[in-house]
Amino acid sequence: MDLPVTNQAVTPEDSICQPPSAGDKLVDKIFRALTFAFAWLTLFLIVYIVYRIGGTALPAIKERGLGFLTGTTWDPNQQIYGILPEIWGTMYSSLLALFIGGFFGIAIAVFLTQDFLPHKIRIVLKSTIELLAAIPSVVYGLWGIFVLIPLIRPLADWLFVHLGWLPFFSTTLSGPGMFPAALVLSIMILPTVAAISQDALSAIPAKIKEAAFGMGTTRWEAILKVLLPTAARGIFGALVLGLGRALGETMALAMLVGNSNQLTLSLFSPANTLAALLALNFPEASDLEIGVLMYAAVILLVITLLVNIGGEMIISYSERSGGRK
């Protein structure tokens, strides 16, 4: 039997189904080339940013070496620079914010996805929490100074008086400090963690939940022992994203953290972070100081990179060992 091979012979001239014309092929090629170019451009952009910052920082890195990372004095007049208090402040405030914001974010995600609320109220709450992400950082800083700090002052004084022997409460709250900064930071990362955790929980196939109920679990057993471990990868991704945001947060912390080079566990003492240091010192930095500040920027980039790599490693390790249960 002789069947026609090409579709040219079968398709009438004025039909919708045509093989691609020369114009279509050209548009297709251009589209592919453009998407390819833009993807590579993004990578090159990151490489270029690191190259420029690293290049400006190189003289300062060669001159100061690792002593920069362990020094605690910042004295532009005598050219003595050290960022250990800032590194400590960045890590401490971000981890504190992650504990508080992460806990509440996951709790909100569970509350909003596990049928605790009627649909309409769920939508309202979800949108309100996403609105938190839209509030500018400076507004959070102002709110922190004028509302939050006076609000927590009685609590801080009580904790200092009664539990002052604990290293966490060993100083009085003198206005801006680590605790108000960490609280505001946790509110800022809350929408990120909540939204992504909600997506992770909603993406669980209904079969898994039904299987858990079918085996006789209570509602909470199902949520805590079956659903959360299943969504663990997504929730962990949410936490890493939240931590990344907290590490880089600038304006709110510049106003709330007290900008004092203290290396202490006390929650109520002022502290300093890398991002705040850079934001406040860059505008009037002399040329010598710019190299040093770029070095601090490189350190911040390295910290963020290490945190993200560490997160990825933990995810892949947990997936390999326990995720399949």
Added chain:
Amino acid sequence: MVPSVTITPLMPYGAAKQLTILSEEHMKRSTFVKAAVMALALTVAAGSSAIAGKTRITGSGASFPFPIYSTWFKIYSRAHKDIIVDYQSKGSGAGIRDFINHTVDFAASDAAMNDKEIAQVKEGVQLLPMIAGEIVLSYNLKGVPELKLSRDVYPAIFLGKITKWNDPAIAKSNPGVNLPDLPITVVHRADSSGTTFVFTTHLSAISNDWKNGPGIGKTVKWASSSKMVAAPKNAGVTAVIRQTPGAIGYIEYGYAKMAKVPMVSLQNKEGNYIKPSMKSGQAALANAKIPADMRVWLPNPDGKDSYPIATYTWMLFYKKYADPKKAAILKDLVKFCLHDGQKMADKLGYIPLPANVVKKVEAASHNIQ
């Protein structure tokens, strides 16, 4: 964008209706897009025709005089329809950098310019003091409306040596005042600032401990204590002082006046306690001699009514401009600021220049060619 599709008689009725609706929407959308583009083009044309033909003068620099400079430039631009003066408050250091790089027509700085910086400008620099201000110490103590601090007390507070409000040294200058048993929280600037420069210059002049310790600078190393906090900008320091019981900090007089925060009466060189005001600032300025290069500092002014911390703030001009029209406009601007401008000083919390200084500055402004 909805692609237009030819409707053939082969199509079923429903699909044809759908496509008609889609192409109608396409028509509405494209009309809307056309209207939006027209509106945008008209606005751009109108805007550019408004600016075309106007001479634009740009400047940048100190934030200390920003409130009064912006008022002056707004009034001047309104009075002269063909001139626009723009001023960006980036900080003294950034202003000087822009001036050296020829990015702006003029700059402003609280710290004038040092010899190294002047040497980098090949046309030559004409520094002109334009206005003056005071730096005040502001505090937050409930039930203490008036506070006096003597010369040996306030440097010690800022060095972190005196840590409580009911310290006997403070009580000595404030008889009868009920000072609470509260720790002193010192608020200083977190960012690099001309205000810090002037304040530390004064402290170095009156206290050897300060001179050998933190010293003078736009940023200095403050004592390491959990009671020393910092905030960005004058406004940030004011906010923290207002929100923290037992706080004390240094801010510019204009900010303190506008925010209505209590100000400390400081002891001057003669030993009198002076409250910050326009008159006490003018008394401080009256005793300073202005040298030929117009750079005068008053770290420790004489005079029994002088407020101890006052400073001029300068505008920086090139001695030779490529465009003589710009030079003429700038000279006219300086004249406006020196005469009409000084009348607005008190309302905004600045100190007007003394009459002899105005004469000197006007004479020096003729060096701008």
